[in-house]
Amino acid sequence: MKVFAAVSALALAMPAAAQVPGTGIDLSVEADLMSDYRFRGISRSDEDPALQGAVTVSHDSGFFVGARGTTLSGIDPFRLRDPDLDDLGDLELDVYAGYGSDLGGGLSVDGGLMYYAFLGHDGPANYVEPYASLSYLLGPVEATAGAKYAPSQNGTGDEDMLYLFGEVEAGIPFTPVTLRAHVGRQDWGSYGRYTNWSVGGGYTMGPFEIGARYVDTNLPSTAGQDAGVVLSLGVGF
Template sequence: MMRSACALAACWWLPLSVPAAASPASAAEVLPPVIDVAGSIGIVTDYRFRGISLSDTHPSVQGSIVATHRSGAYAGISAYTLNGFGELGGSNLELDLYAGYRHNIGPVTVDAGLLYYAYPGSSGGSYEFIESYASLSARIGPATAKLSAAYSPPQDGLNGNGNLYLAGEVALPIRSTPATLRGRLGRSSGDTPLTPGGLYHEWLVGADYELGQVTLGAAITGTDIAAAEARAAGARPRDTRPTLSLTAALRF
């Protein structure tokens, strides 16, 4: 049974200097808030996690909210509707709770934290588990490159085993347009329900188009999981297929 890793995003504020003669009212206008709260809500035609469908190729409604301290610390929650998870019972809903810290070291952005996966109302076994994550990202010319790792130690929700996911991503804005090209190559290993066959690779090629606070996305995803391995692991569709998404950014 496959699980989600959410795509984490957070921003933080740096303190601004205030003129000595500024009044309390004007100072409040100049200084940014200590904590910034943002979020998103959207729909995707197929909820794909690391190349495998968790919505059984059906649409999924998704939302998130994150609070970020100007120091770089953040915490948030993401929700995803699932489909075809009869063995989980409950509401066919995934909730991801996460907390981490993001900081710039020269041109490199370092991000690390913990993520907890919960399935409200699930029955028939233990499915919840914890995953640690870390990433390094930097600008390379007009593009942004990112290397990331996510590790789940042995625990009941993974049949007593652990899982390691490694990925490389790149985002390339198209000059003078609101479009961005994106690509990802990932590798998942470990004898757990997360990894049919014990090891597989996945990929994504797509593009985003921003219209104000709304982002339209299109992508093609796939894996090298053999059909027999997918059936043996009870994995959802893992073949190459397109997905479309519509996401609106929220500010509070």
């Protein structure tokens, strides 16, 4: 909670153009209030509201680093497949670094490393996950396909975890509305595999965005992994 409060305060204090003159460095800050925090279709907030804040520092060369904090509650039902993978705690802190580049012709590439840390967790939880994605932009429509792979480590229950995903984002011309769709497939070794998907969009008003999306998985319809509508209110600079 303290991490998010600090990020939120910074977000509200940031000017619209957060650039360091003469350095090629940009600073972006985001803060979001969500009706539910869904990670790959599964709730990590016990289907209750969550707060999220992020800070990213990027350079004209394409390199970037950042961190994102999200409040948690309850227990991730998918992790309960192993009694050693228990409560994730009160706060998820994602630290990331990577590189993105425009390849020309509407193509762009992005790759990097994510480190997931959980504050106040029980049992092993923290883990590292490299990722890579390729995007294609045609007019107002951008399609992305990518993969995230976490090699066997304590936080993944000593199993490899592979997540393949695809998403489409389309801005409706001459309106502040953006439509989004996402589908992903997670394979977590002996813990099982499942598919998740979501459809929705956002309405932008200056630095604010109001969002709504329908989220579902092909897992049994039980609390934390059943279908639901997630609402959000975000601000970014």
